[in-house]
Amino acid sequence: MKPFFAILTGFAVLTGCQPEPAGEAVARVEVGATGPASPAPSPGAMVGSAVESACRSIIFENTSLTDCIAVPTRHRIATALADGEGKIFRSLSAFAATREKGDIAFAVNAGMYDDDGAPIGYFVEDGNRLQTLNTNDGEGNFHMKPNGVFFGTGDRWEVRSTEDFLANVQDRPDFGTQSGPMLVIDGKLHPDITQDGPSKAIRNGVGVDDKGRAHFVISNAPLSFGKLARFYRDELKIDNALYLDGNVSELWNPTTERLDTGAPIGPILVVERKVPDDE
Template identity: 55%
Template sequence: MIGACSEQPAGEPVVRTQLDGSEPAEIVAEPTPEAAPTQAAAQQSACSDKVFEGVSLTHCIADPAEHSVTTALAPSSGSNFGTIGAWAAGKNEGDIAFVVNGGMYGDDLRPIGYYVEGSDRLKELNRADGPGNFHLKPNGVFFGSGSTWRVLDTETFYRTIGDRPQFGTQSGPMLVIGGKLHPEFQDDGPSRALRNGVGIDADGKAHFVISNAPISFGKFGRFFRDELKTPNALFLDGNVSSLWDPANGRMDSRRVGPLLVVRDK
């Protein structure tokens, strides 16, 4: 059974779901996404709203022909530390297609798994066992260089990837592995939370999805497998899942750590 995800930084209360096989899961509700006061009105959004099996989702597409992907870390101090908004302060939003939280983190807001930013590896691949969603094997890595982006389970990444990518982030569990749902997922299990993830389709496009209401892992994985046709997809985080979509005026303010930044070329 699947429980909560990343550790919550001190000072930011978030309800976490814990499952022990005997107690029913608590459904975690979150506020609706917040609208940012600034908006790039002329920019066409890469994101659109979907409904899948009764759950509202926001689906953002990064096309290698039109976008680049990089990683970044939200500030760990200062006003609104740990949020996308704190990272975005003072930046030109003109070339930002969207930004999402990009993996799990510790109390210091730093990644607990593999993390590469600008070809600089700041955290080594984490193959350890442990509690929580990150360690629900197989977990995986979203990574890429230039216009080639991939999602692989951690062990396949370890065995087959020799060259360091330009960006990379590790999280878990995998949602879809080789066209199949993670073996631990129930069809529509009792663990429900806001969740976000990423998958790559056959054309090399990256599909980022964030739920706007609590969703089970099974239902979330099926959206990637059946609707988006992504043979591999990776869960990024839950409860803290956040999106900045400048064109639509959406800026979520939950506290996150690693970020995935999608820019227009």
């Protein structure tokens, strides 16, 4: 483990969970994307010499969303934070410059972070725990409890509340990231999330369906916590979903050449193809 990571112990100012109506707009660049309300793809399926996008566009309650689906038989999920020199990426563009496009199905921001881009909660990369579980009380979205952890080993991925994770997960996963709040807990909306509150922002989250597929959803227009939570519960029928962040939410989809840019981000969730494009 590099010396850089050894200092990730305290919980600094929470850049990733400040009040969301302020903040920089995210520039979304997408070439050749499917239109709204397109049918669900078979993520990673070969179409001639091309690979079908793992992401689909959906209109939910008059808001455009992008649902990117990771399938255990076709994809691996990993976290990423910094390059080989210990420099935190801070953008999907910087991360993309280090990877072959054919290896990546998509990547998104992975939760909340401090002023330097370091995770403020539990974070595991390649089986190495770079930050411990954060059970502190505090201000901001991260501390809107229950918050939770998205984690996995091999082809099994889960979202659990922080209390559930602490009580029941004994083995360190291959990857893990903590964020908050939970959007859906055991099939019910987070108790502090209203039906359609006044705060609107570009937001993203993650949840795992009953087939073991991870759904990474990002809004293409500002929406409330309640609408994003209802999409997971009512449209995707997902019992446990976790909020990742707002305003800074970004997506890299190499298949459609979408590479969002905006305010600096922190941790990244990467969905890799088990069979790269060129094989």
